[in-house]
Amino acid sequence: MKQEKLDKTPARLDFTQSITGLILAIFIMGHILFEASILISKEMMYKVTIMFEGYYFFGETYPGIVSFLAGAIFVIFIVHAAIALRKFPDNYRQHKTMKKHALGMKHEDTSLWLIQLSTGFIMFFIGSVHLYMMMSEPSDIGPYASSHRVVHEMLAPLYILLLFSVITHAFIGLYRLALKWGFMEGKNTKVSRARYKVLMRIFIVVYILLGMASLAKYISIGLEHDFSDGVKYKSKTIKMENH
Numbered sequence: 021m022k023q024e025k026l027d028k029t030p031a032r033l034d035f036t037q038s039i040t041g042l043i044l045a046i047f048i049m050g051h052i053l054f055e056a057s058i059l060i061s062k063e064m065m066y067k068v069t070i071m072f073e074g075y076y077f078f079g080e081t082y083p084g085i086v087s088f089l090a091g092a093i094f095v096i097f098i099v100h101a102a103i104a105l106r107k108f109p110d111n112y113r114q115h116k117t118m119k120k121h122a123l124g125m126k127h128e129d130t131s132l133w134l135i136q137l138s139t140g141f142i143m144f145f146i147g148s149v150h151l152y153m154m155m156s157e158p159s160d161i162g163p164y165a166s167s168h169r170v171v172h173e174m175l176a177p178l179y180i181l182l183l184f185s186v187i188t189h190a191f192i193g194l195y196r197l198a199l200k201w202g203f204m205e206g207k208n209t210k211v212s213r214a215r216y217k218v219l220m221r222i223f224i225v226v227y228i229l230l231g232m233a234s235l236a237k238y239i240s241i242g243l244e245h246d247f248s249d250g251v252k253y254k255s256k257t258i259k260m261e262n263h
């Protein structure tokens with residue numbers, strides 16, 4: 021008997037979206053932590069910057085490594101967004117049907133989906149601007165260069181909006197992934213769901229506070245520092261021309 025061929029595309033797309041989302045969420049968790057090194061000291065942030073430029077591996081800095089990393093993240097970001105766009109009509113139809121049936125009832129899954137949709141939409145634009153800048157000006161990262169960008173190139177408002185969007189999007193996304201793939205689900209699904217939700221909220225608050233604290237530090241350096249000599253940053257322990 022001839023079997024009808026099953027269309028595997030939707031399942032594949034779903035899986036690719038989960039994987040790319042997971043990679044991006046892990047990336048952003050690391051990103052906010054590394055970037056918060058400015059809260060320890062300028063020297064610490066400088067050391068983190070040159071680490072990503074390969075200094076501790078090659079003995080010299082190669083900002084091209086940062087461009088490459090930003091390019092790779094950009095590709096994953098685009099794939100993730102493109103799949104979301106492709107799935108949008110189906111999801112939207114489901115959302116409308118659900119609303120019709122559950123009128124007046126607050127359905128949490130759909131409201132989370134709406135937050136994902138709107139934060140994703142915001143990131144589509146401002147996330148792309150940021151990624152493009154990091155890709156094209158990789159050597160302009162450091163305690164002074166970054167502070168200059170945040171204050172004198174007016175990036176602060178964009179970063180605040182991006183911070184709120186990416187953090188809520190990433191942790192709601194991880195929460196939904198945990199439910200979807202049944203990650204660490206105990207015997208009582210209701211209890212584990214409630215625990216995921218508490219964790220999701222804690223992570224959102226902690227990461228937003230950390231990001232805001234780092235931004236405040238970049239802003240204060242940007243306002244206080246005299247950039248007129250054009251010197252990027254002179255490390256106390258590492259001798260180099262750049263930064």
Ligand code: HEM
Pocket residue numbers: 048051052055086089090091093097143147150151154160161162165166167169170175179180182183184186230231232234235
């Ligand atoms: C490899 C790619 C990336 C690099 C190298 C990078 C690097 C940086 C750096 C150096 C800063 C400090 C400010 C500055 O220098 O302008 C920053 C800030 C920020 N980045 Fe990225 N970034 C990357 C990707 C992303 C992505 C994909 C997102 C989210 C979609 C993102 C979200 C943010 C946010 C929200 C801030 C402000 C942080 C805060 O509030 O503390 N970045 N990034």
